[in-house]
Amino acid sequence: MNRIKSPTMKDVAREAGVSLGTVSNVFNGVSVSPAYKERVEEAAKKLGYTINRYARGLKTSETHVIAFVCPGTDHPFFGDLTNYINKALADRGYRMLLAVTQFIPDMEQRCIRLVSENKVDGIIALTYNPELQLEESIPFVSIDRQCSPTAPCVSSDNYSGGQLAAQKLYELGSRQLLFLSIAPKISGEPDKRRYGFESWCRASHVPFESVVIPDTDGFRPFLNILKARIRDGKPDFDGIFCNTDKLAYVILRMLKELGVSVPGQVQIIGYDGINMFGDPAMPCVSSICQPVREMAETAVSTLLSRGRPSMPTLICLPVTYRAGGTTRDREELAYIYER
Amino acid sequence: MNRIKSPTMKDVAREAGVSLGTVSNVFNGVSVSPAYKERVEEAAKKLGYTINRYARGLKTSETHVIAFVCPGTDHPFFGDLTNYINKALADRGYRMLLAVTQFIPDMEQRCIRLVSENKVDGIIALTYNPELQLEESIPFVSIDRQCSPTAPCVSSDNYSGGQLAAQKLYELGSRQLLFLSIAPKISGEPDKRRYGFESWCRASHVPFESVVIPDTDGFRPFLNILKARIRDGKPDFDGIFCNTDKLAYVILRMLKELGVSVPGQVQIIGYDGINMFGDPAMPCVSSICQPVREMAETAVSTLLSRGRPSMPTLICLPVTYRAGGTTRDREELAYIYER
DNA sequence: TCCTTTTCATGAAACGTTTTACACCCTTCC
DNA sequence: GGAAGGGTGTAAAACGTTTCATGAAAAGGA
Numbered sequence: 123m124n125r126i127k128s129p130t131m132k133d134v135a136r137e138a139g140v141s142l143g144t145v146s147n148v149f150n151g152v153s154v155s156p157a158y159k160e161r162v163e164e165a166a167k168k169l170g171y172t173i174n175r176y177a178r179g180l181k182t183s184e185t186h187v188i189a190f191v192c193p194g195t196d197h198p199f200f201g202d203l204t205n206y207i208n209k210a211l212a213d214r215g216y217r218m219l220l221a222v223t224q225f226i227p228d229m230e231q232r233c234i235r236l237v238s239e240n241k242v243d244g245i246i247a248l249t250y251n252p253e254l255q256l257e258e259s260i261p262f263v264s265i266d267r268q269c270s271p272t273a274p275c276v277s278s279d280n281y282s283g284g285q286l287a288a289q290k291l292y293e294l295g296s297r298q299l300l301f302l303s304i305a306p307k308i309s310g311e312p313d314k315r316r317y318g319f320e321s322w323c324r325a326s327h328v329p330f331e332s333v334v335i336p337d338t339d340g341f342r343p344f345l346n347i348l349k350a351r352i353r354d355g356k357p358d359f360d361g362i363f364c365n366t367d368k369l370a371y372v373i374l375r376m377l378k379e380l381g382v383s384v385p386g387q388v389q390i391i392g393y394d395g396i397n398m399f400g401d402p403a404m405p406c407v408s409s410i411c412q413p414v415r416e417m418a419e420t421a422v423s424t425l426l427s428r429g430r431p432s433m434p435t436l437i438c439l440p441v442t443y444r445a446g447g448t449t450r451d452r453e454e455l456a457y458i459y460e461r
Numbered sequence: 462m463n464r465i466k467s468p469t470m471k472d473v474a475r476e477a478g479v480s481l482g483t484v485s486n487v488f489n490g491v492s493v494s495p496a497y498k499e500r501v502e503e504a505a506k507k508l509g510y511t512i513n514r515y516a517r518g519l520k521t522s523e524t525h526v527i528a529f530v531c532p533g534t535d536h537p538f539f540g541d542l543t544n545y546i547n548k549a550l551a552d553r554g555y556r557m558l559l560a561v562t563q564f565i566p567d568m569e570q571r572c573i574r575l576v577s578e579n580k581v582d583g584i585i586a587l588t589y590n591p592e593l594q595l596e597e598s599i600p601f602v603s604i605d606r607q608c609s610p611t612a613p614c615v616s617s618d619n620y621s622g623g624q625l626a627a628q629k630l631y632e633l634g635s636r637q638l639l640f641l642s643i644a645p646k647i648s649g650e651p652d653k654r655r656y657g658f659e660s661w662c663r664a665s666h667v668p669f670e671s672v673v674i675p676d677t678d679g680f681r682p683f684l685n686i687l688k689a690r691i692r693d694g695k696p697d698f699d700g701i702f703c704n705t706d707k708l709a710y711v712i713l714r715m716l717k718e719l720g721v722s723v724p725g726q727v728q729i730i731g732y733d734g735i736n737m738f739g740d741p742a743m744p745c746v747s748s749i750c751q752p753v754r755e756m757a758e759t760a761v762s763t764l765l766s767r768g769r770p771s772m773p774t775l776i777c778l779p780v781t782y783r784a785g786g787t788t789r790d791r792e793e794l795a796y797i798y799e800r
Numbered sequence: 801t802c803c804t805t806t807t808c809a810t811g812a813a814a815c816g817t818t819t820t821a822c823a824c825c826c827t828t829c830c
Numbered sequence: 831g832g833a834a835g836g837g838t839g840t841a842a843a844a845c846g847t848t849t850c851a852t853g854a855a856a857a858g859g860a
Contacts (some may be wrong), residue, residue: 128598130846141810146848155808175578176518177846180815185515196739201540205533208561217575220559222547236556241525259467368738375744398737399707400535405714433773447663480840494838515810516816519845540813806857
């Protein structure tokens, strides 16, 4: 690690023949006479000077760095979210310190500690550790789970999403609904997908059933469940709401293998609004789409405007329905070739 | 932004009734008598002290932060890469500053500047700007493109990958090959996928053709090309190598729509080894897999061991072939239900 | 012309650490 | 019993900024 020492303000000051304070003023937009300003800028360019934000942060205690603590960027939803949050931050002159936790509760705690040491100006986190200790001194915004009564939480409107899924399935002709889900590690906002779904069904007198499988068991249980409900190629259900798009894909494949046609016999709606390859033009399952972009924007702006009088503690953003290949409201394929 | 001032070493020193230097020594593992050490640790815990890495960085000029400059985490390959690099860094006690460029050359330059101001200990970048100016004073490792004669570049062995694709297609029975690609914004390592493919075909006297479409034209040109080559439902080719998995998916859909069976009539191999939903158990196209994990590890360790005597300038890591649903060496589906 | 105001450059102090030189105490040994 | 020497704790000087109190010079008003 042999680093060439980079020039400092002092060097620039010497080169330009001005005082240290003047150089600082130039770089902070404080009024400086044009002659001096030019001299300083020239000297800075000549020396290849870049400001040392560590030193600045030490004085101002504003680092303009925000930490994002997330389970992993390999899942497309998190990848998307990371991307949008990064963009929202960059637009506001902030940089992102990324900490990946891989769903390990202990790691989540460690990450919070670590980024705190970096004196970030704030933390946005998507975590599953119910006992997470926050640093009181650092503004915090959570996603998809309320971590603390004082920390705002941003999520999609999971409840309405569940309702919307049920409603859409019904509108598109399904009369016997099924809710399938992998139970999240810990209760959080996404649980409401189910509550919304069930409440709509009950209110509308549409028969339904719910199946929740712990996330340790993998997908196989679903295959057995489906098998048991199919007699002579005829399933006793005709509409499924899966609590994630991933599960929707898996169920789609299973039904195909079991000889059930989708969306002909059974329609499927997922949740998330994942785009394959991050490209909205790619084929997809029908889905309740989380407003990822808006969630990112909201998380960031909420975090940065911390301290406002009445900060809501839970912010649910509206979801939308997207027709994909697993419901009967979409002609497949044509759309791929656009763009 | 009303931050509560967090305690400093000075506070800890006062609380513990010892000198500043002693506190520092405790936190740096310098030998301190047990009695003092305990007093300091107790005081630190009581005050909730965490070290200020900015201040430390100012003294040591080692920030233990590495910047990763990448086009975006929304594409699964980049999402994966980000994840692995993050892990590799975390394992070594480093944190990641993530800068997303969205493929905008100007943004790439700006990101390099910005992260330099943060005095990162190094930069890993995946960029497309041919005129990128690097900061001489900061260690730099590139991915997939040689940015400068002095900066090491890590990539998968694209050339061998191309060869392997051709060879596999042939082994699995294809006799008339096609190379399809979207031309990258700028020449780089991935171009070699084509060279490898073509060289194998020539050496093995297997007839082939190559089609390269600029990335501004979208996918439609491919549809026309395919149509023109299909007479009475019989294509004049029976094996395709696509330069990315994404393209492979698109081609797969197009062929399906055109009534060509895959892998029956035509086999397809992509490049990248993308997993749907980041999950290796999900269905996929047959592909030449980039060793993403190894690339990440190599990039990180190369960067951190900067200054070694003979640093190779280009490091190509071996690729592997993965059977998916688009070649005849794989029974579809069964594998989804495992795990 | 003289006095007041405004503008703007300066130098020093501070931010929270690390590091170095130094002083201290306790052994150990002749 | 005194000198030499190994720990260990202390104080002060950095690191590269920002900021604040001074003071000088230029500008404006009568």
